[in-house]
Amino acid sequence: MLDALSDFTTGLPAWAQWIGVMLISAVPFVESYFGAAIGVLAGVHPVVAIVAAVVGNAASMLVFVLTADAARTKVLAGRAGEDGPEPSPRRLRLKRMFDRFGVPGVSLLGQTVLPSQITSGAMVSFGASRNAVIVWQCISIVAWGTAFGLLALGGAELLSLR
Template identity: 30%
Template sequence: MLSDIHDYLASIPTFYLCLLLILLSAVPFVEAHITVPLGIMLGVPFPVCCLIGLSANFLSVMLAVKWMKKIKKDTYSFTRMDRAKVLGKRYGVPGLALMGPILGANHISAAAAVLLGASIRSIYFWQLVSISIWGIGTGFLFLHGMSLFKEGSF
């Protein structure tokens, strides 16, 4: 069944696969660290997957930060956000951004940084660093893990 789904998705033109990767990368909890390996698995070249995944994910995080700046700081009620605020006070914006996918989504860590009163420039910078490390890192590991698996070394 999974091979049928993979064969169907691999038969879709690359342009439409790229559009699918853009949409998936912008979704919280899916993000670039999942869509880059997915794109590689579907046959999209690694640099293209990275460019698409990182840019779409970063743009959606930017929108989340802008949205959080507009709402009132006392109106949130979310367990992950409470945990993110505690971690943000302990590790700052860099630690919060780098732990973003572990917290559930980079969007949550960016929103928590806004609630902590961090500057927008530092939030954007560290989110870009985090998304790049996680997206390129998982893609690189998947790409080389897949090649090891195909060679029979694994």
């Protein structure tokens, strides 16, 4: 899959490759970290690749947060004391992580388990502040994208791929 995304990015004209990086970074599980690395390895200037990856991932995450917030509001308005369906094991694991580490911890560490879009939507559905989730997810997206972009740059220079 990463090869196909890399081919997609490199197949674009040089002036439009940053748009490709932004688009692929909006995909869950690709995120800012793989998007930045793919962009750097595709030959996009590292700063442009990292910024494009962060913007694509953050835009996608915002859609998930706002959708989860609207859905939660609608469900809570329609539900008066009734219990919902049994949560999945993955959701229970994320809930335990949320209860233990809070929004900052899940935002910064959660991307090792699930994409930012899923963790952000889940935190809002658990009742976390929409704005706190957005702020901490943006911090996490920038940190992960920058780290992986710089690692890709260092690796490419070390192996003389750039």
